[in-house]
Amino acid sequence: MDVVIVGAGSVGLLLGSYLSESGLEVTMIVRREGQANALNNNGIRRINEDGSETISRIHATTSMPTGSASPVWIIAVKYINLQQLLNELDNLQILNPMLFIQNGLDHFGMANATSLPNLAFATVEHGARRLDDNTVQHNGVGLVTIGAGRGDSTIFGIIETAHSDRFPVTRHVDAEFVLMRKVLINCMINPLTAILEVENGELLTNPSCHELFVALYDELINAFPDMKPFLSIEAVSAVCQNTAHNKSSMLSDRLAGRPMEIKTIITAVIEKANELHKKVPLLAMLEKMLYAIEGKGEQL
Known part of the structure; x- marks a missing residue:
């Protein structure tokens, strides 16, 4: 696998769709078996701004994958669920490179308090709305900006694979900014x-x-x-x-x-x-x- 996405809300589904479309192998970790089944059976259905639809095939699971190569993990859960997830990752000794996509500021200190050797932070300015377990509506093109955090920031360049006019991705040297x-x-x-x-x-x-x-x-x-x-x-x-x-x-x-x-x-x-x-x-x-x-x- 190339990328693991934890969380399949509107942002997680949007990222998963474009990353899969770019040719990356995407695994999504979700909480409910029903959502995992919908994603595995039907893929991510993305409704584009012009009304067209794109289906992207991914693998979904409710279990934390361990013992694999070192894919980049994108943490797309809401802030309220982040600490519980970090505790679980710590218990499982999962130390993969992790890109955090939460709203606000508090997650910056929370992530930096972990022992993760390589981490970065991203902001997403796209308009997106989850319609059901495997459908996301792309309501407006924005920008994904990846800010360098701790460790080797070049690892997260894999996300730029998905860069396009409809899904622009850029990087910045300062995550706090x-x-x-x-x-x-x-x-x-x-x-x-x-x-x-x-x-x-x-x-x-x-x-x-x-x-x-x-x-x-x-x-x-x-x-x-x-x-x-x-x-x-x-x-x-x-x-x-x-x-x-x-x-x-x-x-x-x-x-x-x-x-x-x-x-x-x-x-x-x-x-x-x-x-x-x-x-x-x-x-x-x-x-x-x-x-x-x-x-x-x-x-x-």
């Missing part, structure tokens, strides 16, 4: 879409939504001015436009009754701003609203 840029984009989009229950594109087309979006951008760039050359409002608007019909991960979690990733995205950025003695009152208010929606306001 890559994660910080993405988490700021998340903070400008996710809380507003989750609270207002709108798709990403409405932050541009709805005047009231857009006013809040611009105010949030200005506040965060004022708090982190070093990021301004790398994160213009046009760039964030382009993410909204490219994923116009996509529900943000935070809105999807809210609608599905799952815990929203407030702490690792919103709270983490507020704490970073506090360290710089900068105030982010709008983001702090949105954080309180999100915790209130989850019924966890007392934990603030």
